[in-house]
Amino acid sequence: MKSIWTKTAALPAFSVLEGHQQADVAVIGGGLAGMLTAAALRREGAEVVVVEADRIGGGQTAGTTAKLTAQHGLKYHQLIQTLGAEAAGQYARANLAAVERLRQLVREWSIECDFQDCTSFLYAVGAPGPLEEEHDACLALGMDVFLTRDTELPFAAQALGLRNQACFHPLRLLAALAEGLTVYEHSRVLTVEEHALSTERGSVSAERIVFACHYPFINMPGYYFTRQHQERSYVLALKGTKNLQNYYLGIDGEGLSFRSWGDTLLLGGGGHRTGENREGGKYALLEQAARRYWPDCRVAARWSAQDCMPMDGVPYLGVFADSRPSWLVATGFQKWGMSSSVIAAELLRDLALGRTSPQDLSVFSPHRFHLSASAKQLAEDTLQAVRGLSRQLWKPGRIPLEELPYGHGGIVEIDGEKFGVYRDKSGEIHAVTARCPHLGCQLEWNPDTLSWECPCHGSRFDLDGRLLDGPAQEDL
Known part of the structure; x- marks a missing residue:
């Protein structure tokens, strides 16, 4: 199911990462946040490498309505009630400025993006x-x-x-941002060390590593899977x-x-x-x-x-964790990735270049924790994870395989083992493990997208088990 943006944009193609590369900054993720960050760093003279698991703009940027x-x-x-007027004011000023910054960028670069x-x-x-x-x-x-x-x-x-x-048209903007950048596609990052990342066929060493891949796939440190x-x-x-x-x-x-x-x-x-x-x-x-x-x-x-x-309704933008000062992160955009990507790009650019983070952007700090604003959501997310794990461990399959209708998917149990099974309209069976490889929760079938989804942390897989969305990093 291609978006209208994917159908109406011509994006440049890039090669697979092979061998070893050296850079000042390695950006994981070729969506709007990652490409804006890379472009901002390149304008400052930094050597930047962007590593994308699939195609640039092929993830959440392709699915946005681009407001x-x-x-x-x-x-x-809500923010005034939970975080206070000062934090709410920071959030408002940053997002208002982001609208104007992107407007200026489009005009300055003469970008044709509607x-x-x-x-x-x-x-x-x-x-x-x-x-x-x-x-x-x-x-x-x-x-x-x-x-x-x-x-x-x-x-x-x-x-x-x-x-x-x-x-605007997000992918036409992305195509313009990609000009002159060093980008590698079809290169999923599998491991990250303090100053290096590795894919199946290559690696990059860098002073700074930016996680702009929608959802951080590293569980520790950071613990972002518990915070959104x-x-x-x-x-x-x-x-x-x-x-x-x-x-x-x-x-x-x-x-x-x-x-x-x-x-x-x-x-x-x-x-x-x-x-x-x-x-x-x-x-x-x-x-x-x-x-x-x-x-x-x-x-x-x-x-x-x-x-x-x-949890508290504000993106996490900044240093990934105290124990990883060379890692930077941009995640938790809610449904507002266009302005959030602009804020992230400028903030992460400054941090990557060793500049002091503006105090007026402290509302976005990944190190914050507001108990009053987060307690309810934390409890709901924890309960959801417990349910997902308990379904996998204790709940039986929901339907016998022979009763699964054509064109439907469901959880079945065969010889004591659970499978996610989709019987297509021709009657062919597509079976995968029902266990998410991220942290083991039981997957659920989404009949609208014909995909298996993790209710705990949101990983998604197609009907044959191929990874669509993280934090999982491997197929079923």
């Missing part, structure tokens, strides 16, 4: 109280917000707007709808997302924790909503995306 905004849902009222200035909106079809609370919080932090009922939506709603935001979980969401690219000048995200009801790119409307929604979509139907629900508003529309593309959700 460049500091409006991240009902974020600021960059469009617009207003970002949150909308509610029910009680407007949460929007009003968010409006007051944003105003207190100096953000240019306003409440209105005048929207482009095909239904009545109250909306909270933030002016001077933007949207992953969620999936779904998108339809539609033709024959209304063209929107701005973009919208619902905070109640169906919580749909609307954003136009040319004559194509991107309709998003159906979010859930990774590994918790056993019934499926997410694309069907989006299509039903689309035809309710535009009966004659047609689907041009459909895809899903995955996001890391940190």
Whole structure:
């Protein structure tokens, strides 16, 4: 299921890493965060190598709706309540600056990526109280917000707007960033030492190593697998709808997302924790909503995306761990990777070059821990991991193999061993181990994406067991 971006961008191809390379900085991950970081370092004269497991932009960057905004849902009222006004102000200023920085970069480099200035909106079809609370919080932090009922939506709603935001084509931007960079594709990093990384066929030595691979695959130090979980969401690219000048995200009801790119409307929604979509139907629900508003529309593309959700709602950007001062990390972008990638690139550039991290970005420190903001999510994530492990250890298979219908997947038990089995529409059996190789949780079948997903930490595998998303680093 290719995204509309993958279908409409020509990305350069790079060779596999072979032999040994030396660099000042090695960046793991060729998505927007990694490529922005590499480009920023190269402009400062650093020797940089980017190592990508698949194709550049082939992960979460290909799945984004590419809304460049500091409006991240009902974020600021929550941050003020949990982290305080100072931290909320840091978060707001950094993201507002990120929008402007990327706007300047696109203009300075004359990048053709369909960059469009617009207003970002949150909308509610029910009680407007949460929007009003968010409006007051944003105003207190100096953000240019306003409440209105005048929207482009095909239904009545109250909306909270933030002016001077933007949207663009993420892979066309990525293609421009790649020019002049040393990049290796199809080169999954298998091990990382303090100043070196290794792939199946090569290695890189570097003074600094940047983990910009969406989810850190090194469990210790850092323990990022205990500090965030992953969620999936779904998108339809539609033709024959209304063209929107701005973009919208619902905070109640169906919580749909609307954003136009040319004559194509991107309709998003159906979010859930990774590994918790056993019934499926997410694309069907989006299509039903689309035809309710535009009966004659047609689907041009459909895809899903995955996001890391940190416990306190703020990305982890900075030094990986106290015991690894030469490692840097960017993770936990939630659903707002466009502005977060810009913040990460500038912060990690400065740290990699030995510059002092600005105090005004301390809200993003990976070394923080806010008990009041994190305790509830920590308890939920821990319980989820315990459930995943207990299912693998104690729960029997859910369905006998002979009863598995055509076109369905499920957990079956054969001779006391669990397997994830998908019977395709022709009747062929695709069987894999039901145990995630990351930390051993039981996988679950996602019928919308035809993939096996780990409900503990979000690793994903296709129906034949090939790795799609980490933190796992090997196939089933």
